[in-house]
């Protein structure tokens with residue numbers, strides 16, 4: 001078997017391929033969360049957004065026959081859910097964590113309810129972009145079949161970075177997230193900016209869902225997201241609210257997810273379930289390592305989580 | 309409407325008039341039918357006690373608040389300004405009483421963001437070029453790449469003023485711009501603005517508590533008292549007493565507590581080789597050795613940004629020391645709540661809304677921060693009695709004349725000066741302090757309040773309290789301190805007594821030579 005012939009490399013290739021494949025939804029959701037948090041609000045509802053995105057993408061792709069329309073539908077569905085969250089948190093005294101949890105339950109509930117009829121049928125999938133033609137090793141070839149949404153995500157990460165640094169709107173989002181009073185004094189509308197940031201962020205999250213149902217694992221099931229929307233919150237902290245670092249962090253989380261399956265593929269199945277828990281362990285580790293009473297996190301938006 | 313970029317805007321002052329402007333917060337009338345006229349090319353002062361409604365009035369001009377009644381007449385037309393953005397379009401700019409820089413952004417980013425016509429996509433190379441050009445003509449220099457949050461109060465204020473010069477405003481509102489500047493800096497800044505007014509480039513509305521500035525720079529004044537119009541006139545026709553009378557409504561007697569001669573008591577607060585870092589990890593406080601004895605006020609003078617903020621933060625327990633020791637009454641002190649209580653160490657930091665208050669909590673709760681967990685407010689070790697908090701707070705509010713609508717108002721809604729008084733009430737109210745650490749305690753207070761705080765500090769000293777007074781106001785230091793030290797680049801470089809002090813020598817050391 002070829003797996004044996006490349007031996008330990010099989011595991012490495014498996015993990016790298018998994019990092020890209022499994023990291024893509026992390027990437028899109030964390031970019032969405034990054035944008036949202038930069039405006040000073042947290043959206044825990046992105047887990048629900050991810051599910052509703054996955055469901056709508058699958059359903060629309062099945063109905064129309066075009067996976068691209070499915071991706072667009074996922075973005076729109078995410079944006080609608082985001083708009084509800086944005087409206088809720090713009091009300092006085094609404095806590096964004098509580099609203100986010102409500103939206104998480106609401107979003108996943110909607111997805112399960114509306115998605116029931118689509119569990120069986122198979123919808124057209126997103127075409128993979130094959131970059132591995134040069135290699136004769138099947139694992140390498142398979143690993144280099146990459147989701148178009150991954151490239152979209154990479155581009156989005158760099159664009160978002162540039163957006164925060166060198167566009168007026170990006171700086172306005174940062175101002176609103178860091179000091180709403182200062183933003184108001186500059187004539188920036190705090191509620192409107194937050195609304196735009198949350199809705200756009202949720203649209204990105206919805207597209208992350210499209211990757212799940214239309215590329216990998218490539219079917220609509222209710223267990224499809226397994227908490228990735230929530231882990232994205234930790235990931236954004238880990239990435240210090242920096243979009244490009246979100247990219248690296250997403251690859252790390254995606255890779256962690258692939259450790260168990262890759263080991264199993266070369267016949268090591270001891271601790272399979274333990275390895276499968278590695279993204280969650282990584283999340284906990286990140287939270288513990290980044291929490292220090294001595295300093296505030298560099299890059300953390302100043303108004304994040306405050307009621308103003 | 310197409311707005312020319314600020315640099316090309318015709319430099320003409322803007323005539324502005326308020327007609328019977330009324331602003332209410334709920335049932336409370338903050339501004340009651342106030343009329344005010346600023347002819348083009350004049351320097352107008354707006355005076356009044358803390359809480360008189362000055363900031364509220366100018367925030368209505370800026371569109372930060374919406375007036376409930378009345379008219380805003382700009383250039384002969386009644387206009388509506390819905391947001392500060394509209395105000396910028398008319399060329400009206402304001403330096404707010406509380407800083408409005410975005411802390412996480414660099415000075416350069418703050419400046420560029422403040423421009424109403426910033427392009428959607430910012431070409432940083434060009435912008436930086438532009439900013440460098442601008443800084444060449446600027447009256448003072450600030451590092452463009454420092455995040456605003458790391459600047460000391462005085463430097464932030466300079467950036468706020470630079471921002472308005474950068475925006476080329478035609479009508480400039482300054483809400484107590486000089487409270488954190490040294491007198492020399494204040495004169496420099498106001499002098500520069502005065503020149504622009506004289507040259508017919510802009511009109512200015514200045515809110516200040518300092519009569520000295522009114523006489524030196526202003527043409528006319530308007531006075532508010534408790535939200536109502538209380539008088540107006542030309543500076544040339546008025547004396548300081550007249551203005552004070554308008555502000556307070558009738559005559560009042562100055563009450564000045566004198567320093568009693570005292571033997572120097574035992575050491576109360578000792579710093580040995582104290583070091584601390586800035587937020588960015590660079591050293592800010594370097595080997596500070598200092599002993600303060602009971603019944604002594606030790607003043608620390610210095611240009612803001614020379615380590616004063618970090619020094620006070622270490623003593624407040626907000627920042628870890630990187631070296632050296634702090635001792636109170638001969639015992640190691642690390643500013644925990646228990647130690648602060650045991651040694652009766654009290655604190656009045658600068659920017660009290662940020663450093664000593666929770667803005668969203670009520671005045672009563674904020675006043676009870678030192679005592680909520682102890683009888684009579686704390687019950688049985690875990691319960692807090694709200695009536696007791698209210699009663700405790702009400703008494704202090706009356707004693708320190710904090711102007712607040714009720715004990716249940718969020719402290720963030722109080723006027724700047726009254727936040728300061730509320731914190732002072734908390735720290736000095738119980739009268740048990742043995743060590744008092746204070747930084748710029750009179751930032752933004754009206755003259756009556758300054759007098760009262762100075763008296764409180766002197767009284768505390770006469771009672772035997774050891775006081776560390778960090779201030780950028782040399783007059784204040786000379787009036788209150790028994791010993792005066794100068795801090796420069798985080799080191800204490802000079803010591804003198806007010807009696808022997810020479811302003812020039814002090815200035816020399818402050819400048820770091």
Ligand SMILES: Nc1ncnc2c1ncn2[C@@H]1O[C@H](COP(=O)(O)OP(=O)(O)OP(=O)(O)O)[C@@H](O)[C@H]1O
Nearest residue numbers: 333338358359360361362363364721722723724725
């Ligand atoms: N957002 C608000 N909500 C409720 N009340 C407010 C608000 N802002 C100000 N006030 C009240 O209006 C009154 C006037 O406040 P203002 O800040 O205008 O005073 P000021 O004259 O600027 O005083 P200072 O010299 O202390 O700055 C105060 O009693 C204050 O408590």
Ligand SMILES: [Mg+2]
Nearest residue numbers: 363405723724
């Ligand atoms: Mg004010």
